[in-house]
Amino acid sequence: MKLKNLGVLLFLPFLGFAQKNELVQYVSPIIGTAKMGHTFPGATVPFGAVQLSPDTDTIPYAVNGKYNGEVYQYCAGYQYKNPTIVGFSHTHFSGTGHSDLGDISVMPTVGKVQLNPGTADQPDQGYRSRFDHAKETAEANYYKVFLDDPRVLAEMTTTNRVGFHRYTFPKTDDAHIIVDLKSGIYNYDDKNVWTVVRVVNDSLITGYMQSNGWARTRTVYFAMRFSKPFKNYGAKYDGKEQAYKGFWRKFDQTDNFPDLAGKQLKMHFDFSVADTEQVQMKVALSPVSMRNALQNMEEEVPHWDFEKVKKAGQQLWEAELQKIKVDMLEKDDYVNFYTAMYHAALMPTVYMDVNGEYKGLDQEIHKAEGFVNYTSFSLWDTFRAFHPYMNLINPQRNADMVASMMAHYDQSTLKMLPIWSHYANDNWCMSGYHAVSVIADAIIKGVYKGDGKAALAACVQTANTRRYEGIGPYIDLGYVPDELSGTSVSNTLEYAYDDWCIAQLAKHLGEQDTYQTFSKRAENWKNLFDDRIGFMRPKDSKGNFRAKFDVLETHGQGFIEGNTWNYSLYVPHDPEGLTQLMGGKKRLAVYLDSLFTMHLPDKFFANTEDITREGIIGNYVHGNEPAHHVVYLHNLAGIAWKGQERIRMILKNQYHTGHDGLGGNDDCGQMSAWYLFSTLGFYPVSPGGDEYWLGSPAVKQATLTLADGKVLEVKAVNQSTKNVYVKEVLFNGKRLAEYKIKHADIASGGNLTFVMSSKPNKKLQ
């Protein structure tokens, strides 16, 4: 899609049924699909189980065990620069830096049947097709592209559990729909463990696909219905297994054989079509069974009305977006804002059938009683701003997400809350045990109303899992020793913060002993502060700080996704204590100035994961998460005005409406949630605590609909692109003494007024 046409393309399709002031028109799913945003442009409903989206490539993660670095750019299947589409698959992460999914890839073709995807360089050698962004449209719950090679218009929309495809063919007797069950994101030789397909009749297929990828043991069940009976079909196994192999090959299995199982299965369904004839497909998913997938389809889409499905999904998005109505300075700001809201409503995804069944971490079928089960928790990212945002805007869903984590815990053989969980698995990605932050935050804020003591017990048990990533030595020594792990400082700092969350929850529940224990553990960050250099620094088990240490280095020196410049500030629960250790407010101010303005040598750009060069300001890495709270620390350093200036700069520089509009991985909505909070003028520096730190709002006005119909009005008087400084702040007409606000106040609704100015208010703290 050409950027200059963005407005036109986005607005036009809605004229038919939408009122001009609808918010869904501002959603631009194409944002972040270039470079390292790792978002997907396809169709989905809020938190929908199906994300039906084009994949521009599904190159292997590794072949024969050797990692292929090129795969990284295809974490969400789609990379804007790639000139071909290889298929439309049904599951996608949004904004991750490692990947999986891309299940059940569908591709319409014309002419000779080809069952290999081919390459982007030589698309004619496979079923993939060239395409042109000028003939591509991406809206909330609608994606359309013209496939140049088969000359097929592909359109897709979804319900929660069903992907709805519409393919408009040219006249031909050689139309095909390829269903590649081998294909996948971060795929490799042995990823497909087993596949079963049943061709039930001439227009209905059911099956399942097991894989061993980022999720160790993952099974996706499906039901697939065509609007027109296929006249013929066939299958090919890339693996050595055949449907019925060897000795008992009693059937001719080459064509129209309905009973298939094996590895690396690819199928084609053949049609004769008139000119502009549309072949539609519904593909329903289930975590439990083919039968449930079919039930999901029958209940969610008992018809073939594409427009109805599209409209219903867009109405769900409209309702989601209406929760925050904003008045912004510039037109693009609306696109950025509502696309951020969109990106912050994609994950975690619903992981249960219409009948309430889902597959648990224990690989058993469970029924979700009294909650909606969700999966794909990228907790290292999302505990920071995404879940706090959910507590405000989507409390019921966040409560259900906590319930889902508790179910995960109950089903865990290891007796741990999720670390990075998806599809009845944990992939253990990143550091910390940040589920405890999400749980504490949701309980303390009154959002999760389940059994608090059980939740606390789960948090404590998780935090005491000695066998997990240095927790044993962390408990014994007060820090993770350097020789044990290349990320010992990240681990220690994050454990200490998580321990503080547990302490806050214990306090909230009146569990004094646990409060004491974990309050003490929460101080462990101090053990790795080297006051000779003023930075956090790896320490070995004998108590010696690492000798060879580069404060700019991100890799293998105790940190992950951040160097010590960024990570040394990671004490969100005790920034005052940190400031004291650092030598006081003025030292902190100098530190922050250096961080945001220093010149970072080129080699460190190449070294920093998951973000573009533009994702870095000085040495402040906004494209990764560890420093997401840092800009708010200006308040503590007595230079709140510099923070305000920098917040507005980050909002301006790090988020824009281009396909490359995100400076780093969106990380399952965390980057977007940062944008949303900061645009509204406040930020949860330390989730698990009950306060927000104030920044510089970028809205002129905002109306937030909160739980129980409460309404929060945010108003920025004298707002402009230059008036980035806050003169004073009033809540319900009363000037705030401190530059913070309690969650309880926000959640009760009211009027939060920032008086903006072009001049810094150097007294505001």
Next chain:
Amino acid sequence: MKLKNLGVLLFLPFLGFAQKNELVQYVSPIIGTAKMGHTFPGATVPFGAVQLSPDTDTIPYAVNGKYNGEVYQYCAGYQYKNPTIVGFSHTHFSGTGHSDLGDISVMPTVGKVQLNPGTADQPDQGYRSRFDHAKETAEANYYKVFLDDPRVLAEMTTTNRVGFHRYTFPKTDDAHIIVDLKSGIYNYDDKNVWTVVRVVNDSLITGYMQSNGWARTRTVYFAMRFSKPFKNYGAKYDGKEQAYKGFWRKFDQTDNFPDLAGKQLKMHFDFSVADTEQVQMKVALSPVSMRNALQNMEEEVPHWDFEKVKKAGQQLWEAELQKIKVDMLEKDDYVNFYTAMYHAALMPTVYMDVNGEYKGLDQEIHKAEGFVNYTSFSLWDTFRAFHPYMNLINPQRNADMVASMMAHYDQSTLKMLPIWSHYANDNWCMSGYHAVSVIADAIIKGVYKGDGKAALAACVQTANTRRYEGIGPYIDLGYVPDELSGTSVSNTLEYAYDDWCIAQLAKHLGEQDTYQTFSKRAENWKNLFDDRIGFMRPKDSKGNFRAKFDVLETHGQGFIEGNTWNYSLYVPHDPEGLTQLMGGKKRLAVYLDSLFTMHLPDKFFANTEDITREGIIGNYVHGNEPAHHVVYLHNLAGIAWKGQERIRMILKNQYHTGHDGLGGNDDCGQMSAWYLFSTLGFYPVSPGGDEYWLGSPAVKQATLTLADGKVLEVKAVNQSTKNVYVKEVLFNGKRLAEYKIKHADIASGGNLTFVMSSKPNKKLQ
């Protein structure tokens, strides 16, 4: 076990609780474990889901796709001559000629942990152990062996779904129980598709194991409980996958890691034990889930009383055997008879959980409503005598077996009744669609009381599956053409018989059109009778009989498991018509004499599948099934007396009490059912029909308890080993005019008296 000790060994263990006249004492599971009997000596209850039995070897079926002929002898896991035991596994077929199963192999060891089985030649290189048959005992539902290498006494017993192990160790701190989840019968490189194990606590493990073997997509779920907590455990994956692999290896997984998944998983559980300390294990299976497996365990064996389980299972066997009380001529005859009853009550096996759930052919979870679901239907074998025997002795179970087949049909993507089905799969072994025979027989005899019309529809649909093994051409041409298949004559003859069964069922249900259609198809056998040579002979689609044809050859000339000498008589539904085509009764008599007395060149012995040389009499192959009805055709040839002589000869020669007591594969009870019918004096020549042909009983007297408490007394007046000829037969005191008897008469109960003589009665027809 030394043969001469058989009596002592068998009788002794029962003295404690059993009365001397109990029948279970006669069961000798060791019979058939040598050579080609392919029975297993281990513990099971009647038709039990668990068959817990020692495996003397689990050598691979194939490595890198190349078949290993040696594997054949281990179809049941155990081969008498092999001096080592490699493990005790939980599932075994009885008497098959191809195989699968051998799931969850358990082996106690002492000393260094070894996780490879080693070889029979070099047992010390693995966890296997030498053993001595003198220290081995095999009873119904009890197996005991002393393992020489670890000096461990291993004992096992079962309930329906639970295997109960008792291991008596010497004093050691290095006792281990190996659980090899990679091991299996007819195993090979890629057979283990995926395995999941959860170590729930220090004495409970749950998991499942998926395989792609003879059953294409098979999953066995299990729960395993130890009577004593293990002090340590570990795992090894032979495949390349690790529990959590690559990038996110956050745990030390080498020891005591409870959350396992991957391929080719083997585990060890370690104990310190005092001298003669017993460690017990309960292993429950489920076709559905780990949870169900645990429920099966808890409901079936909520205690650790080994003797109670053993006794309860033996009482089930006693009840089963009490259905036929016999008075025999010799002591060994009792062993042969009750062991035959035992072997005819092992398969099919229960395939559903205590809660009624099972996995269907469609890989969905179903609940069996109103029937017990069974699996492992070796129908090519068992339609002949086993299922008719079940209709008589075990009608409820046979009705449930028919219901299970109907459920299979309902779940079939291919819309076919089972051919050779096991564990939610069809392996398509052998020829014909003999489920229709079992169904027709059960309905016509009033045993199956389900929906007859639905059953008929399933039969018709199966018989019209054109894509299956030549059925299309069979329908079009009236025979399967030679060029299509190496077994075209077997197929044609068996289809014709099956079609007759469908016709009988249709007639029974008043479906005249179907009756006509299938009666016509039932005559198709005639199309392959070459009257120039007087044999059945392959014919090509142009109508030409195969030129190069050897009447003694079994392989690749139109037949399977039988040459044309045996197969030409395979028209059980129209032996009169066949006799006519053959040239009349005298020609048939000559044919039969030749068959039973001719000299078969050596090369054909080597060529004949599934039987020992002793399994052949002349050219009559008793060790395979196609000629099982043949000896009864003497009646039709006007030489019933020769048949009587030969029946007694077969009973004497083909069944004895040795470990090599079976001349060929027991074939899931079919060989044993032949023995039982023939010993009782009558045989179902054409199941689906309503009559038995009479032979020469080998009992002195027998009392059969039939359905609804009806009792059939069989009496052989003047019985002796020499008086093999029948002078006359009376039913309820009335002399039979024809040497046949109706099922209805038998089933009503009464007195069937054979008057035996040392002289042939040449008038008896």
